[in-house]
Each structure stands twice: as structure tokens, then as C-alpha cells.
Amino acid sequence: MKKRVLSLIMILTLITALFAGCGKNGNAVGTGKGTETGGKDAAEKTFNGVDISKPVTLKMYLLGDRTADFDKVYAEINKRLQEKLNATVEVEFLSWSEHDKKYSLLFSGGEDFDLIFTAAGWGHYENTVAMGGFYALTKDFISTYAPDIMKVVPEVAWSQATIDDSIYMVPNYQNEFGNNVVGLRGDLLQKYGYNDITSFDQLLEFYGKVAAGEPSVSPLGTQAGGLYYQYLLDKGMDTVSGTSTKELFLYNTVNPEDKTITYALDWAGFTDYCKLAKDLYDKGYWSADSLATTEERQDGFLSGTSASLIWNIGTTETYVDQANKEHPEWKAQIFDTSPSVAKAVNAYINNGMAINATSKNKERAMMVLNEFYTNPEIQDLTSLGIEGTHWKAEADNQYSVLDAESNYGVDANCNWGWVNMTIKRLEYKANPDEVDNKVKAIKDSWNANIKPEHIYDGFTFNNANVSSQAAAVETVLDQYYTPLVLGMAGDVDAAIAELRKQLDNAGIQSVYDEIKKQAESYAAGN
Amino acid sequence: MNKNGFLHKLKKYRVFLLMILPAVIYTLVFSYIPMAGIVMAFKKYTYAGGIFNSPWNGLKNFEFFFKSGQAFLVTKNTVLYNLMFIAFNTVLQMTVAILLTEMKNKHFRKISQSVMFLPYFISWVIVSVIAFNLLSYDYGFINGILTKLGLGKINFYTTGALWPFILILFNAWKSVGYGSVMYLAAIMGIDTSIYEAASIDGANVFQRIFKITIPLMMPTVIILLLLSVGGIFRGNFDMFYNLVGKNGTLYNYTDVIDTLTFRALIANNDFGMAAAAGFYQSVLCFITILLVNKLVSVYNKDYSLF
Amino acid sequence: MNENTTARAKRIKRGLDSRVLAFLSYFINGVVALFCLVPFIMVISASFSSEEAIKLNGFSLLPQNFTLEAYSTVFKEPSVILRAYGVTIFLTIFGTVAGLFLQTMTAYVLSRKEFEWRNKFSFFFYFTTLFNGGLVPYFVLMTRYLGLKDNYLALVLPLLFSVYNLLIMKSYIMGIPESLIDAAKIDGCGEFGTMVKVVMPLLKPAMATVGLFIALAYWNDWYNAMLYIGKDEMQPLQYFLYEQVNNIEAYKRLVESMGGGSTAAVSAMSMPTQSLKMALTVVVTGPIILLYPFVQRYFVQGITIGAVKG
DSSP: OHHHHHHHHHHHHHHHHHHHHSSSOSOSSSOTTSOOOOHHHHHHOEETTEEOOSOEEEEEEEESOOOTTHHHHHHHHHHHHHHHHSEEEEEEEEOTTTHHHHHHHHHHTTOOOSEEEEBTTTBBHHHHHHTTOBOOBOHHHHHHHOHHHHHHSOHHHHHHHEETTEEOOEEOBOOOBOSEEEEEOHHHHHHTTOSOOOSHHHHHHHHHHHHHHOTTOBSSTTOOHHHHHHHHHHTTEEEOEETTOTTSEEEETTOTTOOOOEEGGGOHHHHHHHHHHHHHHHTTSSOTTTTTOOSOTTHHHHHTSBSEEEEEHHHHHHHHHHHHHHOGGGOOEEEOSOTTSOBOBOOGGGSEEEEBTTOSOHHHHHHHHHHHHHOHHHHHHHHHOSBTTTEEEETTTEEEESOTTOSSOSSOSSOGGGOBTTTOOEEOOSSOOHHHHHHHHHHHHHHTTBOOOOGGGGOEEOGGGGHHHHHHHHHHHHHHTHHHHTTOSSSHHHHHHHHHHHHHHHTHHHHHHHHHHHHHHHHHHO | OHHHHHHHHHHHTHHHHHHHHHHHHHHIIIIITGGGGGGGGGBOOOTTTHHHHSOBOTTHHHHHHHHTSOHHHHHHHHHHHHHHHHHHHHHHHHHHHHHHHHOOOHHHHHHHHHHHHHHHHSOHHHHHHHHHHHHOTTTOHHHHHHHHTTOOOOOGGGOGGGHHHHHHHHHHHHHHHHHHHHHHHHHHTSOHHHHHHHHHTTOOHHHHIIIIIHHHHHHHHHHHHHHHHTTTTOOOHHHHHHHHTTOGGGHHHHOOHHHHHHHHHHSSOOHHHHHHHHHHHHHHHHHHHHHHHHHHHHHOGGGSOO | OOHHHHHHHHHSOOOHHHHHHHHHHHHHHHHHHHHHHHHHHHHHHHHTSOHHHHHHHOOOSSOSSOOOHHHHHHTSSHHHHHHHHHHHHHHHHHHHHHHHHHHHHHHHHHHOTTOTTHHHHHHHHHHHHHOOOOHHHHHHIIIIISOOTTOTHHHHGGGSOOHHHHHHHHHHHHTSOHHHHHHHHHTTOOHHHHIIIIIHHHTHHHHHHHHHHHHHHHHHOOHHHHHHOOOGGGOOHHHHHHHHHHHHHHHHHHHHHHOOOSHHHHHHHTSOSHHHHHHHHHHHHHHHHHHHHHHHTTOOOOOOGGGOOO
16 A cells, blocks of 8 residues: 555656646646746746746645535636746635544644644634644745735734744734624514613613513523623623633733733622622523523524524624514614723634645745735635626625525635735625614724723633643533523522632642733733 | 474464454554554644654643542443443343244334334434423423423423433433344344243243243343443443533533543643543453453353453 | 244143233333334424424424425435435445454354464454544554545445454354354364354344444444545435535534625525434435344244254
């Protein structure tokens, strides 16, 4: 077997050598109209002063599933890449069902590839960095091979992507707001005399009326988990990003002067919330099945068993639209329960692209990223598909979808790693309805009131030095923390004392010390 | 002399050895070579270093498990659950198999045997949905009946003490068809002339079952028991994870080694720690099976595994 | 029960003991079968129900808002699913025949008392069920050293040999009287001949059982396909279906991660997932359940030493 593989490699190298040496099209993927990469032209091919005379095919891994028209669209992209960079990309997908397992196996198995999608938190970023899977990108390297990216991506995004003084991903650049909004049933609001919900307390008040007066509708159904985040938002607190900290470590995000990292159990606000939660749970604000439900988050809201849905603005809009389509009489609408609080922009490392540490074409891979990121034509192709087939250009750099059942979809092809809001098109809505207008109003108010940057917004905790303790802490949380936040742990003070004891045994102090140490040195270095 | 003896035996057993050779080669390649990966339990795994060149880190990978404060509890739970599953399933499956063979109506026998196989095909993900439909506090079938009868509702999902029963029932239900087939095959292998002799001697049907069928099934029963005992420190992750999920209020009763490890490592996918937990289970299983196998071979050498 | 015994049983006047036993066997097996049947009927009903109805009312014994939506999603591309069926059937047949032969032959050797090293070899095999190196080394072996990516062998080999089946088989062979094997030896059969001519015919129920287990393992395997098969046209049925559900869930996740709000996203939201999962269960289980009676043919009691003469 090994011999066969070896001889195959030999033959392949011979073929490539032959191709590289002769004046034919160097690439099977390229189309007939591609530029000649002949000896003479090729010798003059440069990018930012770097010689790119050797044609390469880069292998890129994305997450999700290949849509029907994906290859058609990427053939278009490859034409342009071939012309400009003498490179083409060949895309493989790790489907949703397999990426958890296979992502790490790609690196373990020594798969030969160049580019891969990654994301902090949900897309294997910290783990892969910890195990040395990604190539460390120096600022020099980036400015040499991707000068345009350097011009676009703000400093804070690079510092978010920094782990132990090195950058391992090119983060995407768009201002997504991480905070949630609340979708509510308009008919119930009317019934109890509310025109608008403008504060957290008012929201609870409305929930109370629903709990008391609507036997068949629960205020929150089985989805009370989101309420605590609304509470944190209201108090101006945010969680420290990084793995395995959940909501245990907080900082005061609206006050850039305040550089303390608070351990949730030492914060009075946490105890207050747990007591509030117990009170609300006992009054029936949410279901006893909250810990065990097999429902999806939106099910209760859509089926009418729950009066509200708490999620990020885009997702809430999607489901509120769906609810209104199926039940126009509900008049569902979206509310921001803390309108006066300045909102934080999501970490840019929520989506990004990384280069494989063992890639043989790191430089060219970076150039290709540069193109994806900053060439408007390619940005449109990756996010919307082919103009005239999948979408139509509208005024003001907007687009409208030509075919709702499109075979490419909008932003559905794992193009999230190189989203660049400076050139990305927005959707044109011909006849906006009430929900559309409300969403636009909320987004405008947020954009007008982006919270000043806090030094810790860009800080990511790396738990490598305390991995045993972090793993042990992780085992405690579901059992002692989650029931507490859902008000289902009985006597609050006793439950908090128990949680504290369990966390102490697991080694939370070392985790806390490590976070403080890293945060201080991060703050000092920036 | 000794060597000679070995060569002599090699020659004597050459046909046996030839017949067993494919399986030996297969096992060497697909089981023993990858077994080298056990060293990952004692290493800080990195992609660049791979399995063999990553740095050693002693027993650090085992720390999280004992730090969690749950090590003893989950180990105990794992063993107790497995013992209960083994006992309950063995009795149920043997009973079903024996009674199936005693059924006179061929069609009823075949149909019920096929029907019992159905749960095997329902994945645990779907079972968890069925369970939720049965046990839910607000909409559950059982609580619906209790309400109709004017009794109070039971909150299954916060009452841990009920879960051993729930899990045993679901486990038995899912494996009854699959498991009883093995006992059926054992019964079918019994020489029928023995039964004829017994009925001429005037034994009644129950005597026939207890004096002939069950004793003759024993080799199969014991092998299956031994195979189960060999996995006594491994929890059925799929089942526990899907039926209990993230419901921490039940963990004192339902947390097993595999679910604890899964939770610990979900945030940082650490191969070393996963290998360490697996190694801990392997060693305990190994010790257990050596002891139990020894006991069995003292009782009857033919029944032992090795 | 074979013909003689039933005939004899009819001739003997049935006593109280037989009647009690008959009642017990019908009652207990009836109850167990019912418990096994009802949830499956719920699964079938759910596969014909609308997504909203399942979410609102949970499961029921009859379909709610009868619809074929889930099945039309499953069989969206009949040619693809037929090919996947073909792949699975081929793998199952090939793997079962090869695996059954390999395991029976090995079990036969391990059961022969005159083979002094049989316990050592048994241990050699059994040990692999206790210790394993985990996924990473196995994956590296399969892909890097054996080069089995996108190769059907990657789906056949991992399931070809199971120590559990081997030891179960061994216990069945142990039940065959030594005298039969000795008789064959005297008649001049070699070890291999004895196995094929004498032992295998007596092992029909056991081989049917183990064969069934191997076949089920192949039939239900999507995991190896996930690891080693990248090409769509090589996908076995289970993996193909598994991917379909995930496709839809992926769409939903997309909408969440993207902030959604676009028209394409909304149409994806109302796709069936619950009912689809149920339909997949039915599609995968159906053929096997229909085949099961053929396996049962071998569960016939009727082995007597008198019937086998050398």
C-alpha cells in the first residue's frame, strides 16, 4: 500500500513538473478563457512584488453543505483568482454532522490543505491553536501578502484574534450586535394595555400578567435561559470571552475605567437574580420542563405555548416573521428591553479564516484571502452567487434576491470568514412591514449608540495552563449552576453555598487567578 | 529441547494456525497497532508532534477527573447501572426466549419476535423525544393520566430517584429483541432427543425448562455475562446523554463516567484527557474481568473467556 | 418446535402445567411485544404528521394532519437514494458473508479442545475489547498508512471482525458434542472439512444469529462513512439520510448565526425536522424488518445427534 502511494506521488510530481514546464494551461480547473500562464507571462506574474509564476491549487475547508450551484459560483471565482493570482481554490466541506469530529482529525491525520474556516467558541479556534494546528500570522506576513486586509481590519479585531502574542486567524469584519432582543405576542400586549416594552422591569411586569391571566400560554415556556442575559445587559455586565468560563467571570463593559474581573458568585447582582428567578419560577413564568426539554428554542413561540422569544435580532426577526405569516392575529413584534444601554459589537473572531500550519502554499493562501476579503466582485459572488442568476443589484450597493428558492442562498455558503462590511451589500426591501421598520429603527438606535470600547472586549482567555481545573469546573456547572439561574434549585442561599463549594473543589481559584493574570498583562500590553 | 517442543507443536497445530491466521493478522493491524495511541493519555497532544513526538506530561491528564469531586460517584453509578442492566436484561431476555420457543402458534411467535426487534432501530435521539412526551410535567402522557385521575402530577425531570427505574426500563425495552435472539439460538442448538427422553420420564413442562433448557443454555449465558462484565466501567453514553441531557438536577443519580468526561471536554477538546478517562475505564475493566474470569474457570474451565 | 415434538405433544393430553405455560408465554410475550410495537407505531404516525402538529401535541397513535411532506423530502432525488440503497446492500451482503466465514472459522479453532493455545489466542483477541488507542491513531492508520480514503474497503474492514460475535460463536460451537467431530475425523475429514461438512450444518441458528448481527452493523453504519467517504456517489444509505437531517438543521443554524431575516432563510425555517427523523427511521428499518422472517427460517429446532451420521 505504501509503495503504491509513493509511486503515485512520484507520478504526480512528474506530471506537475511537466505541466509547469510546458506552455499549456497550467490548470484543469481554469476555463478556456483564463489567461495563458506560459513561460514568458508567468515569469512576470507578481503580486505586491512577490513572484507568483508557479500556478497553485489551494485546498480550502469550509463548514456546512455544498449547495447545488456552489461549484458554478466558484468556477467564476476561480476565473478571477487565476487571472490575478495564478491560483485556484478547491473547496471541501465538513458538514454540520461531522465537523465536531473531523475538524481535529484533519490536522491529526496530516491532511494536505491550505485554508480552513474557524471561529472562536463554536468553530474550534482556541482548541486548534492550543494544539498547534494553525499557522501564526505575523503582521509582516499579513501586510506583505494581504495588504488590503491590513487596511480594512481594525486593530481591535487583531487583538481579539491574538492568543499568547500570536495571531492565528483573519477575523471577519462586520458589526454584529451580540445582545438579544425579545419577540413578543402583540395581541397579548394589547390585551393587557401595553403599547411598548422599554425596560427589563416592564417586561417582567407583562410576563406576570400573562402568567396570571393566560392558562394556555406560558410567558417563557421552556426557554428561560435567555432572561439572565437580558438582566446582565441591563446591568452593563458582560462575560469574559474564552473557553469554559460560561457566565462565571464578568466585567463592567460600559465603564472602560473599571478593569476588575468579577467572579459571579462574589457579585451581589448574581444572588439577586437567582432570588428573582426562584420567585418567577414559583409563580409559573416558565415551565418545569425547562431543564429537560427536547424542543428547539423557537418551538414554543411558534406553536403559541409561549408568549416570547429571546434571541439575537436577526434570528428573532426570522421567527417573528414566520409567526406572523402563520398567525397574523398574533401581531408579534420585536422589543429592545434596555434601549438606553449602549450596545456592544460582537467579537470579530466569531467568524474567520485560518491557514494550516503545514500548508505548502501559505503565501498564496494569504493572497487569496486578501482577494476574498477586499474584492467587491468576489465578495458578492461568495455571499450572493452569480449576478443575474441568483440576485439583482439595486441602488446604494443593495441587492434583491431573484429566486427565494435559490440554489445558492444568501450567506449560506460559509462565506462568513471573510465578510467585510465596507463592501458587503445589504438587502433591499421593496415593501417593508411593521416588523421590518421596527428592526431598522432598533438597529439604527444601536449603531448610533455603540458602547465605548473596553479593554477587555478584545481579551480572550486561554485556559491551557489550568486545563485540568477548567475541565473540572465544566463538570460542575450543569449540575449546580444552571438550575440556580433557572430558579429551580430550591433555597437560593444554600444552593449558592453548594455551588461555591463545588467550584472551589474543582479549582476555580486557579482559573480565576489565571484569568486575572492574563487580563492584566493584556491590558498592560495594549 | 524446549524449542524443539515449540517447533513440534507449531507443526502439529499448523492447520489450526493457518485457519486462525487471517483473524490474527486483522487484529494485529486494526487493533494492536492503533493501541499505541494509549500513550496519548500521558502526553500533551499537539498536531505537530502527533502521537509519538508530543511532550509527555505524566498524570496531568487524569487530574480533571479526580478534581471534579465526582470521580467516585460516577464510577459507582456506572458500575451499579451496568449491574442492574445486566441482571434485568438477562432475566428478561432469557424468559422471552424460552417462552417464545414454547409458543405453539407459529405466526404469533414469528410476529412477536419481529416486533420485539423494532426498538433496536429507534435511535436514542428519537427515544429521548418519546420519553419527553411521556414524562413531561406540563404535557406528558403520564401526568395527563394522573391529572385525569385527580392525583397530583409527578415532576420526573427533577426527581432523580425515579431515574434508575426509567433508565432500566428504556434500556430493557431497546435491547430485548436483539438480546433474546442470542438465547433463542442457544435453545435451538439443544439436542431434541434429550427433551423426548424427559417427557417419556414424565417430567412436566416447568421441570423441563428448569432442568434441561436453562442448564444447557448456560455456556451462552455465561459468555454473554462475561462480555458484559468486561464493559462494566463503561456507560452507554448515547443513552444517558440523550435521555438525561443537560439536566443537572438528576446527575447524582444519572451521571456516569462517559457523560462526565464528555461535559469536561466539550469546551476544550483535549485528546489527552479523553484518552486518560478511557484508560482509567480500561484498567478497571481489565482487573474486573481477570478476577471474574478466574472465578468462572475455577467453576468450569470450558465456560471461561480465555 | 419441530414436527415430531408437536405431534407428540398433541397426542399427550395437555396437562395443567402446559396450559399454565401456554398462558404465561402468550401473556408475557404479548405484553413485551405490545410495548415494543406502540412506540414504533408512534414513530410511523409522526412520520406522516405535519411538523406543527408534532410540536404542538407530541406523539399519537394516528397521524395528525396527514401529510407525505417528510417522505417527499427523503425521496427528493429517488436516483440518489436508490444508489445509496445499492451501496448499502452490496456492503451488507459482502461484509456479512466474509465476516461470518472469518468469525466462524476462528471460533471453530478456538473451541477445539485439542488446540493447546486456544486460551492464549482467545485472550489475544479479547484484550482488544478492553484497551484501544481511540479514534486518532485508528484514523491515521486508515487514511495515511492504508490509504483507504474514499475506498469501500474503509467501510467493509472496520466491521469485518468483532470479538463479541467471535466469542458468542465459540460458545455455540462448544455446545456441539465432541463425538460428532471425532466421528468426522475418523471418517478422514481434515479440520477444515470437519468444520464445513459437520459443524456448520449444525450451527444454522448460531450462524443466522451472528450473521444477523453483522448484517445489522453494516446496515446501520454511518460513522465510518462519515470518517472516510467524501464522494457523494459512494455514500451508503444511513449516512446519506443522516446528512439530510443535518442539512436542514444546518439551514436553521445558519439563520441563527447569520442574523437571518432574508427570504430564503424563512422558507428554510418551516422545513420538517422532527417528522423527517421519524421518516428516516421508517425508511431504514423497513427493509430489514421485511427480511427478518427469512432469518427466522433458521431458528428451527430439530438437531438430533441421530440425524447426523458422519
